[in-house]
Amino acid sequence: MPATTPESWTSLEIVKLAASTLTPIALAIFGFWLNRYLKRIEHFQWASQKAVEKRLDVYSKLAPLLNDLYCYFDYIGEWKWKPPTDALALKRSIDREFYVNAPLFSRQFRENYEAFIDLYFVPGPLNEYDASAKLRTDISHRKKLITKTEISWEEDWNQYFCAPEVATNREDVVASYWKLMNAFAIELGVELNQKS
Numbered sequence: 774m775p776a777t778t779p780e781s782w783t784s785l786e787i788v789k790l791a792a793s794t795l796t797p798i799a800l801a802i803f804g805f806w807l808n809r810y811l812k813r814i815e816h817f818q819w820a821s822q823k824a825v826e827k828r829l830d831v832y833s834k835l836a837p838l839l840n841d842l843y844c845y846f847d848y849i850g851e852w853k854w855k856p857p858t859d860a861l862a863l864k865r866s867i868d869r870e871f872y873v874n875a876p877l878f879s880r881q882f883r884e885n886y887e888a889f890i891d892l893y894f895v896p897g898p899l900n901e902y903d904a905s906a907k908l909r910t911d912i913s914h915r916k917k918l919i920t921k922t923e924i925s926w927e928e929d930w931n932q933y934f935c936a937p938e939v940a941t942n943r944e945d946v947v948a949s950y951w952k953l954m955n956a957f958a959i960e961l962g963v964e965l966n967q968k969s
Contacts, residue, residue: 824877828960831874836957838867839889843950846893846910847943853922857908857933864894864906878960885956892949895935907935 845852845860868890875883897904912934916926934940 825962827874827877831870831877832957832961834870835867836954838863838870839950839953842867842893843946846908846941846946847950848918853919854924856927857930860908861894861905861933864890882956882960885953889949889953892941892945895939905933908933909935909939909941911937911940913937 842860842863844850845855845863871886878886893909894906895909896906912931915934919926
């Protein structure tokens, strides 16, 4: 057996001392890193929860308005008693609520919203600041249906409608509404099992 020298014991003792000192330091560093990582996850979950809560708030405001717009364009419910200016005012309210909150939603949802609005309205000319959007719906059909009620058609309403060749058909109106509502449900983490 080889004889041990004081230098080898010293090296061994130094390694033992270094290991016993570095282990708690390594554990402290790992614990600090793990704590920061867990805090980051907790913050991300909190922020995600707040974003979903805000989206739910936006949904609770927009869904009834979108439904009213859909009903007007699909000839459902009380549309006969509403002048076209109501539909335009509804669009402005919906746009304001949507665009204020647009950063909370995905690009896909924003595209679905814009496609929905484009099917329902023709925007006013960009260089005319007082020009209003026009409703993309069949004016002759509306006139015919309204004359069957106690309300009479007012001729100045004609200016709020697009040319007949640009009007959106009812199938596209329905499809775009349900596509938008499905996209809304996805943004909320829910799967909508309605018309798609």
